[in-house]
Amino acid sequence: MLSEDAQELGGDPDEIAEVYGGVALKENEVSQKDRSLEVVEPQNRSAKINEYINPAMFRTTDEDNWSASLQSVLDQPSVSFPQKLILGGMIFSVAFGAWATFGKIDQVGHAQGKLVPKGAVYKIHPTEPGKIINLAIKEGQKVKAGQLLAELDPETASSEVERLDKILDAYQIQLVQQISSIERTRLEAQASKAISEADKRGAEAAIARARASVA
Structure with a gap:
């Protein structure tokens, strides 16, 4: 062994x-x-x-590991070390107190509720019916008089304009026809008047001749 x-x-x-x-x-x-x-x-x-x-x-x-001067420093700490430690603690306490007093912490919460506007509620009524294609404002945004709120679909308005143009053309045709009818009626009236005056003159002449033959 x-x-x-x-x-x-x-x-x-x-x-x-x-x-x-x-x-x-x-x-x-x-x-x-x-x-x-x-x-x-x-x-x-x-x-x-x-x-x-x-x-x-x-x-x-x-x-064996340290020199005499370094060993003395390690064995006898500096007199100002406690003061520095206290001063550091005071600075930390003041900084923490200032942060706790004036600092702001963002808090995020989740809850269900209903938004109630402050002040009077105004209803918006469009002057012309149509389809909204662009909403120029956001919910809760402040607006002023004359500001664009929404944009309607021009396709509906264009169709309505075309329909009204066709109606206008029909009315214009009716107007021309009525004017022509009035003019024709006026001419017929003038002709009838001329005929009536001619008949009147012929009757007066016949009466005059009859009186002359009687005398």
Whole structure:
């Protein structure tokens, strides 16, 4: 068992006499009082080896890692450090208080309700019926008199204009016909008047001749 441990430590089993701090030492490097080599069971081997390990070989102190001046600074903090800590806490408290007093937090809520306009409600009535194709305003927007609110579909108005044009043309034709009828009636009246006057003159002449024959 010990021979296997010696081979693992990298040496000849006959030359290995002691394990010191995890380092294999040869027999001539071991002191006379520590020459005895004891074979122990595997379960007691680690405890036996720990008895020969010097803890001082692995202990490091702050003096080994730091210089004297730096070590003194670390051991004795600056006198102004507590003051700086208190000052930083006061600045943080003032900043937090100012933010809590004057800061604004946007809150978003979801709820169901009904919008009620403030003031009087005005109903909009178009002068001409039609279909809305463009709404120039938004809900809740302020408007003024004369502002365009909505645009109607011109197709409906165009159809209505064409219909009215046809009616106007028909009325104009009727007007021309009536004027022609009036003119014809006037001419007929004039002819009738001329005939009546001729008949009157003929009757007067006949009466005059009859009176002359009687006398």
